[in-house]
Amino acid sequence: MQFGNLSIELLETGDFALDGGAMFGVVPRNLWEKAYHAPDEQNRIPMKARCLLIRGHIGGKDRIILVDTGNGDKFPPKLAQMYKIDISRFRLETSLARFGVVPEDITDVILTHLHFDHAGGATSLDVMGKPYPTFPNARHYVQRDQLRWAQYPAEKDRASFLKENFEPLTGSGLIEILDGDGELWAGEDCSIRLHAVHGHTKALQTVMIESGVDNTKERMLFSADLIPTSAHVPVPYVMAYDNFPLTTIEEKKALLPRLYEEKWLVVYEHDGFMQASRITATERGFMRGDAITITEW
Numbered sequence: 001m002q003f004g005n006l007s008i009e010l011l012e013t014g015d016f017a018l019d020g021g022a023m024f025g026v027v028p029r030n031l032w033e034k035a036y037h038a039p040d041e042q043n044r045i046p047m048k049a050r051c052l053l054i055r056g057h058i059g060g061k062d063r064i065i066l067v068d069t070g071n072g073d074k075f076p077p078k079l080a081q082m083y084k085i086d087i088s089r090f091r092l093e094t095s096l097a098r099f100g101v102v103p104e105d106i107t108d109v110i111l112t113h114l115h116f117d118h119a120g121g122a123t124s125l126d127v128m129g130k131p132y133p134t135f136p137n138a139r140h141y142v143q144r145d146q147l148r149w150a151q152y153p154a155e156k157d158r159a160s161f162l163k164e165n166f167e168p169l170t171g172s173g174l175i176e177i178l179d180g181d182g183e184l185w186a187g188e189d190c191s192i193r194l195h196a197v198h199g200h201t202k203a204l205q206t207v208m209i210e211s212g213v214d215n216t217k218e219r220m221l222f223s224a225d226l227i228p229t230s231a232h233v234p235v236p237y238v239m240a241y242d243n244f245p246l247t248t249i250e251e252k253k254a255l256l257p258r259l260y261e262e263k264w265l266v267v268y269e270h271d272g273f274m275q276a277s278r279i280t281a282t283e284r285g286f287m288r289g290d291a292i293t294i295t296e297w
């Protein structure tokens with residue numbers, strides 16, 4: 001999709017599945033099943049791990065930017081089975097190849113956070129089974145508090161941080177440590193800003209892309225696990241995985257009116273059925289709008 005001066009694609013990296021109850025927290029199954037999808041025999045719901053590919057002249061040079069990297073392909077069989085990881089149809093490298101991009105071309109990788117379903121593809125295994133950075137020429141942007149949280153995780157999200165996904169990056173000097181909100185790059189009539197949120201995990205950075213001027217301005221939010229699927233737009237639909245669910249609620253309440261009023265295109269990284277939508281306001285609160293496809297697969 002052309003997005004002002006930027007070219008933006010939403011890449012498939014494979015399918016996986018997580019427990020439906022954990023994905024919807026206190027929301028009863030009869031409600032989330034209708035809002036999203038019925039679970040399988042192990043109570044897991046179908047999910048995607050998508051990433052954004054942004055190409056354009058921004059921040060003073062031509063960049064090929066990746067936002068998140070999917071689950072990757074390093075999972076031992078037992079974990080792959082537990083999370084129903086399926087890379088038979090799509091994987092990050094082949095999805096990049098569809099746009100003529102090889103891993104060495106990537107100039108920048110924004111990791112929203114370091115949970116395995118976002119950072120897994122950032123490293124790969126060599127023939128000896130040793131992990132190495134998948135994108136050797138890219139700067140990798142991570143929030144300081146997130147990196148620290150990943151290195152010294154709490155019991156609650158310990159299982160989501162796998163050291164092989166980020167230690168090869170810190171060890172090779174490819175990481176740029178960031179502190180809080182700010183504009184990462186600006187170009188001619190476009191900007192990429194990071195906005196940190198702290199409910200899902202410490203310092204998850206959402207990515208806000210704006211392009212164009214004034215009343216023709218286009219806006220896109222890659223919110224990662226703040227709003228992981230379109231069924232998570234309503235304020236109380238918060239994951240049991242979140243470390244600080246009340247913080248997530250406050251963060252959604254602060255952001256949703258703006259997303260609605262400024263007609264932001266909200267990208268759903270994990271939605272198995274919808275890539276993106278605008279936000280609508282109803283008497284029952286904010287909801288997802290009609291499905292918008294960024295990239296056909």
Ligand SMILES: [Zn+2]
Nearest residue numbers: 115117118225
């Ligand atoms: Zn996730």
